[in-house]
Amino acid sequence: MHDHETLPMVPIRSASGAWLVDYDGKRYLDAISSWWVNLFGHAHPRLDAALREQIGRLEHVILAGFTHQPAIELAERLVAIAPKGLTRVQYADNGSSAVEIALKLAFHHCRNRGDAQRTKFVALAGGYHGETLGALSVTDIPLYRETYAPLLLTPLTAPSPDTTAAQPGETALDVAVRAADALDALLAEHGDSVCALIIEPLVQCAAGMRMHDAEYLRRARAACDRHRVLLIADEIAVGFGRTGTMFACAQAGIAPDLMCLSKGLSGGYLPLSAVLATEAVYQSFYDEYTKLRAFLHSHSYTGNALGCRVALEVLNIFRDEPVLARNHALAQHLATTLAPLRHHAQVRHLRQTGMIAAFDLVDADGRAFAWSERRGLRVVRHGLERGVLLRPLGSTVYFMPPYCITPDEIEFMVEVAREGIAHAVS
Numbered sequence: 185m186h187d188h189e190t191l192p193m194v195p196i197r198s199a200s201g202a203w204l205v206d207y208d209g210k211r212y213l214d215a216i217s218s219w220w221v222n223l224f225g226h227a228h229p230r231l232d233a234a235l236r237e238q239i240g241r242l243e244h245v246i247l248a249g250f251t252h253q254p255a256i257e258l259a260e261r262l263v264a265i266a267p268k269g270l271t272r273v274q275y276a277d278n279g280s281s282a283v284e285i286a287l288k289l290a291f292h293h294c295r296n297r298g299d300a301q302r303t304k305f306v307a308l309a310g311g312y313h314g315e316t317l318g319a320l321s322v323t324d325i326p327l328y329r330e331t332y333a334p335l336l337l338t339p340l341t342a343p344s345p346d347t348t349a350a351q352p353g354e355t356a357l358d359v360a361v362r363a364a365d366a367l368d369a370l371l372a373e374h375g376d377s378v379c380a381l382i383i384e385p386l387v388q389c390a391a392g393m394r395m396h397d398a399e400y401l402r403r404a405r406a407a408c409d410r411h412r413v414l415l416i417a418d419e420i421a422v423g424f425g426r427t428g429t430m431f432a433c434a435q436a437g438i439a440p441d442l443m444c445l446s447k448g449l450s451g452g453y454l455p456l457s458a459v460l461a462t463e464a465v466y467q468s469f470y471d472e473y474t475k476l477r478a479f480l481h482s483h484s485y486t487g488n489a490l491g492c493r494v495a496l497e498v499l500n501i502f503r504d505e506p507v508l509a510r511n512h513a514l515a516q517h518l519a520t521t522l523a524p525l526r527h528h529a530q531v532r533h534l535r536q537t538g539m540i541a542a543f544d545l546v547d548a549d550g551r552a553f554a555w556s557e558r559r560g561l562r563v564v565r566h567g568l569e570r571g572v573l574l575r576p577l578g579s580t581v582y583f584m585p586p587y588c589i590t591p592d593e594i595e596f597m598v599e600v601a602r603e604g605i606a607h608a609v610s
């Protein structure tokens with residue numbers, strides 16, 4: 185609220201496609217998909233229609249002892265497109281809750297198989313998994329974590345495979361191998377006290393769009409298998425075509441034991457999340473309700489019918505339209521448009537994975553700005569003036585637009601960001 189004394193809030197009256205419209209009729213290009221949730225644009229005709237059809241039929245019903253068609257069909261359709269081996273679905277209503285469920289399932293699964301001493305989680309440096317206490321425990325971003333540290337579980341932290349941390353002469357693959365070796369050493373040391381490793385596959389988004397080579401995921405999967413540790417893939421931000429494949433894990437050809445989905449799951453319409461699990465995890469819980477083997481976890485709005493119906497329509501769009509091929513072409517255009525920035529004196533680490541692109545701002549001597557300098561805020565301000573919603577993470581400027589963005593809009597978005605650099609570094 186303090187900061188909004190000088191950076192007024194922008195009340196939005198309506199939105200359509202990639203554009204938000206305020207009460208003065210001013211338009212803003214939503215370059216960050218309203219915090220990474222939107223896939224196909226705002227007020228999408230098919231998603232609107234699906235929701236209208238569901239309203240008036242069934243808005244919500246208790247999902248204990250009762251079920252409904254959109255929940256059943258969505259679970260079946262998610263299993264059909266998920267990495268092989270994920271056969272079971274537990275719903276919740278936001279990303280953090282999905283992470284809480286995955287953490288509880290991982291610990292409880294180990295307990296069920298007679299490994300109750302496995303009480304630790306391994307998380308990556310710079311990881312982000314949400315801001316409820318369990319999810320925050322496995323988050324390694326000081327801005328969110330520091331204040332609450334006394335309340336949190338203490339996970340083991342493995343190095344990030346972040347490619348921007350490469351030593352001189354090191355490739356992305358070298359960094360991935362080095363980080364995976366460190367993970368394996370950590371698991372060798374603590375393995376029988378660890379129940380799960382949680383990771384954001386391919387892109388650590390909140391850390392500042394830190395990207396890594398898919399080889400890391402293959403090696404992390406192998407290390408987890410060696411040490412009997414479950415692998416939790418948090419695909420909340422990178423799922424649903426964002427990285428170029430339906431799920432990021434596919435680029436490594438691996439399947440996790442648990443996979444968290446939210447954000448794009450409902451196309452950016454309604455709070456909904458799901459945790460997918462393997463048959464082995466599911467079966468270890470199969471028991472009478474009152475036995476401590478069974479998994480008890482519910483939220484009031486678990487499996488909300490409106491959310492499930494709109495999520496089904498998201499999957500229908502993926503089925504009926506060449507979304508991934510279109511994204512591939514858009515990502516190419518984004519890469520071409522961004523390429524000249526590679527030579528900008530105050531831009532470092534220009535990087536891209538599918539429909540996510542980012543670069544870091546540096547000072548005239550090539551040094552990173554401190555987070556506290558808040559250089560990104562100047563980019564925000566300039567973007568708002570020019571009609572583009574940009575929201576840098578520290579001094580990392582990134583683009584994560586809805587898939588309906590046009591080549592012209594990509595050029596406009598990048599041009600405004602480029603102007604923003606001048607304001608930010610001066």
Ligand SMILES: *Cc1c(COP(=O)(O)O)cnc(C)c1O
Binds near residue numbers: 418447
């Ligand atoms: C956003 C996000 C979450 C948390 O989801 P919420 O719905 O905001 O609670 C968890 N993990 C990742 C990778 C995310 O990007």
